[in-house]
Amino acid sequence: MSVRLSPPESSTPGPAPTPAPTDPMTPRAAGLWSTLAGVVSMAAFLAAAEIVALATGPTGSPLFAVGSAVIDLAPAGVKDAMVSLFGTGDKVALFVLMGVLLVVITGAAGYGEYRRQPIGKIAFVAGGALAVVAVLTRADAGQVDAIPSLVGTFVAVLLVDKLASRLRRWVRSTSPGWAEQAQPVPPLRGPGLERRSFLTYTVVAGVAAVVVGTGARVVNAGRANAAALRRALTLPRASVTEAAVPAGASLDVEGLTPYVTPDADFYRIDTALQVPSIDPAEWSLRIHGLVDREVSISFDELLALPLEEHMATLSCVSNDVGGDLIGNALWLGYPIRSLLERAGPNGGADMVLSRSIDGFSAGTPLDVLQDDGTDALLAVGMNGRPLPIEHGFPVRMVVPGLFGYVSATKWVVEMEVTRFADAEGYWTPRGWDALGPVKLESRIDVPRDGGSVDAGTVSIAGVAWQPHTGVEAVQVRIDGGSWLDATLADSVSADTWRQWVYRWDAAAAGSGSHTIDVRAQGADGTWQREEYVQPAPNGAEGWHRVTVDVA
Structure with a gap:
């Protein structure tokens, strides 16, 4: 009986196994992935900035600072077109437009970083610098408010570099004969592992940016919790009440605009991309400039004064013929002329430049505000309730007979008595007349x-x-x-x-x-x-x- 023996296994190593073939990644696919890397890096920038703003203060958030800067720098014709096309939805339209532009720009930065570094990193540094400038030029900004944008820039630069590097490794791993190529350090690990590395970083970074950034933005937006403060506020009774609305003021015609405009239907046109959230306990108004004495008044002091009611129709200068940028409401407030009397305007003054906490300003003729026949109010109430937040809570100006752009400053915190020859309101250097009487x-x-x-x-x-x-x-x-x-x-x-x-x-x-x-x-x-x-x-x-x- 014979036994057939198998030859022993050789101990000499053979050639390395050939990697499984894979289809090379197309330039188009690589371009799309790199674009996504740029967008994710942008999301990380915003998320990191919002997180840091939790510590430094909500005014350091770059999102609304950049948006406000866009509003300020946009030509008057562009603003008019936005209002004409979108009316009171112009803020939403601007957010959508900004979002599209951010995606396009940061997507291009991601592609640039993938193709030729450090193009993407330079783009994010430039964007971060613009964000810092936008934040620091806000009316209520301090030096510490630059920190969120700086941290966000660092995070975005680091992330776009990492994602572009992993994408390049993934692309190389799909090239024919990748295993025989001169290997980078560390060596390529194959298409599957390199793809997984890029996608893991991208997905984790993107999801984290969206979830954490959104949460931080919500916290920052509600820091002052103005809505709750408004609900808890009880306004005092007016010392001077408006006459009752006569029964004959409202005609029984279906579809006709009501005589008194409900708060929710009252038009809103302003430059505030984010509605200011102000704690009334921290609000104060300063009256200064060409006056005999500077005056400062707190919210509690304002409420303690004899307030007056006055029904007045306000309209926007952008209202076209037949337009609806107009409303009529019952306002509660203190006569501005009485506050000006305290300050004692000098003889050469002819204008009051009022400023909002968000940086908006309006130049109002001094004689109009001092006129006994003009019921100009520093208003705290609208239609029997505290001012709605979007209409100026806790305090705004109401001046009958003048368009809002020269008189109706919301969230007002300052009044400077000056001259038209020495100062201009927000809209005047943008092509609008300094005086704004409402037309018939x-x-x-x-x-x-x-x-x-x-x-x-x-x-x-x-x-x-x-x-x-x-x-x-x-x-x-x-x-x-x-x-x-x-x-x-x-x-x-x-x-x-x-x-x-x-x-x-x-x-x-x-x-x-x-x-x-x-x-x-x-x-x-x-x-x-x-x-x-x-x-x-x-x-x-x-x-x-x-x-x-x-x-």
Whole structure:
């Protein structure tokens, strides 16, 4: 019986096993991954900055500082276009636009770092420097507020370098014959491990940035917890109350704007990208400049003064013909003229430059604020409640007869008595007139432009206004015919708008398309101008026209 023996295994090592073949990564795929690395690094920048801002203070957050800087530096035409296109949604639109730009720019930085370092790192350093400048130029900023942006820049630079390095290793590991290439130190570990390394870093960094950064932003945004402070606040009764709204001030017409605008429907146009959150206990107003004596008043001291109620219609200079950037409310506050009396303005002064805590300023004629007939208020209440946070809580200015950009400073903390020749408000150097008296205007609320109505009696209705002067008459005309007198509703005073209505016999006009124009007459006898004038630089003018179809 024979036994067949197998040869013994050789102890001599053979050639290394050939790595499993893999498809090389395409330049397009590598470009997309590198772009993602840049975006994740941007998210890490924001998250790190928000975390540090928890210690240094919410004013150091670069997100809103950069946004505010964009608002300040944008040409007047761009701002007008944003308001025209998005109205009170302009802040949301700006956030979306900023988000898109950040993704594009930081994505390009990530791609640059992958292709040729240190392009991406340089881009993030430059962006961090701009963020520092934006933070430090805010009205309420201190030197310590630069720290969050500096830390965020360091984190972003470190992360984009690490991610780009791991992506390059992943790309090399997918090249043919990667195992025989001159190996970097440490050696490549194969496509699977290098891919896992890059994706792990990217996903972990991205998720951590979003979760932790969002949490820190929420904490920073609610640091003062103004909403809770507002809910806990009880306003004192007014020493001087406004007359009751007469029953005839509101016409019973469906779709007509109410005489008193609810808080939630009151327009909001301002430069504050983030609504300031102010603790009333820490608020104070300083009056200084060309005065005999400087005056400072706290919130408690303001509430202890004899407050007054006043109904007033406010409007934005950006409101176009037929627009809705206007509202009427009951305001509670202390007469600004009384505070100015305490300070004693000098004879050469002609303007009060009011400043908001967010840096906005408005130049208001001194004589208007001192006029006994102008109920200009340092307001603390709106429609029987503390001011809504987005409308200036805890204190704002209300000046009937002037557009908001020269008078209605929200979150006001300072009043400087000065001269128009020596100082300018926020909007004046941006192309708007220094003086901003509200013009005589009227608007058709119903029927809606482009709508249809049934044959029969149709209510044509709307509002007309010229605060501090008042509206005497409103007329409408159909298809360019004769002017017809509308019925005017009552009002509390000349400082508020007035509803109006005209009962139109649409059946007599016949089926088809018809145009309706409206014009108003002020209490001074002046008729509203027909020629259209755009909002810039001192308010829109022109007759409002709608087109309707009669069925």
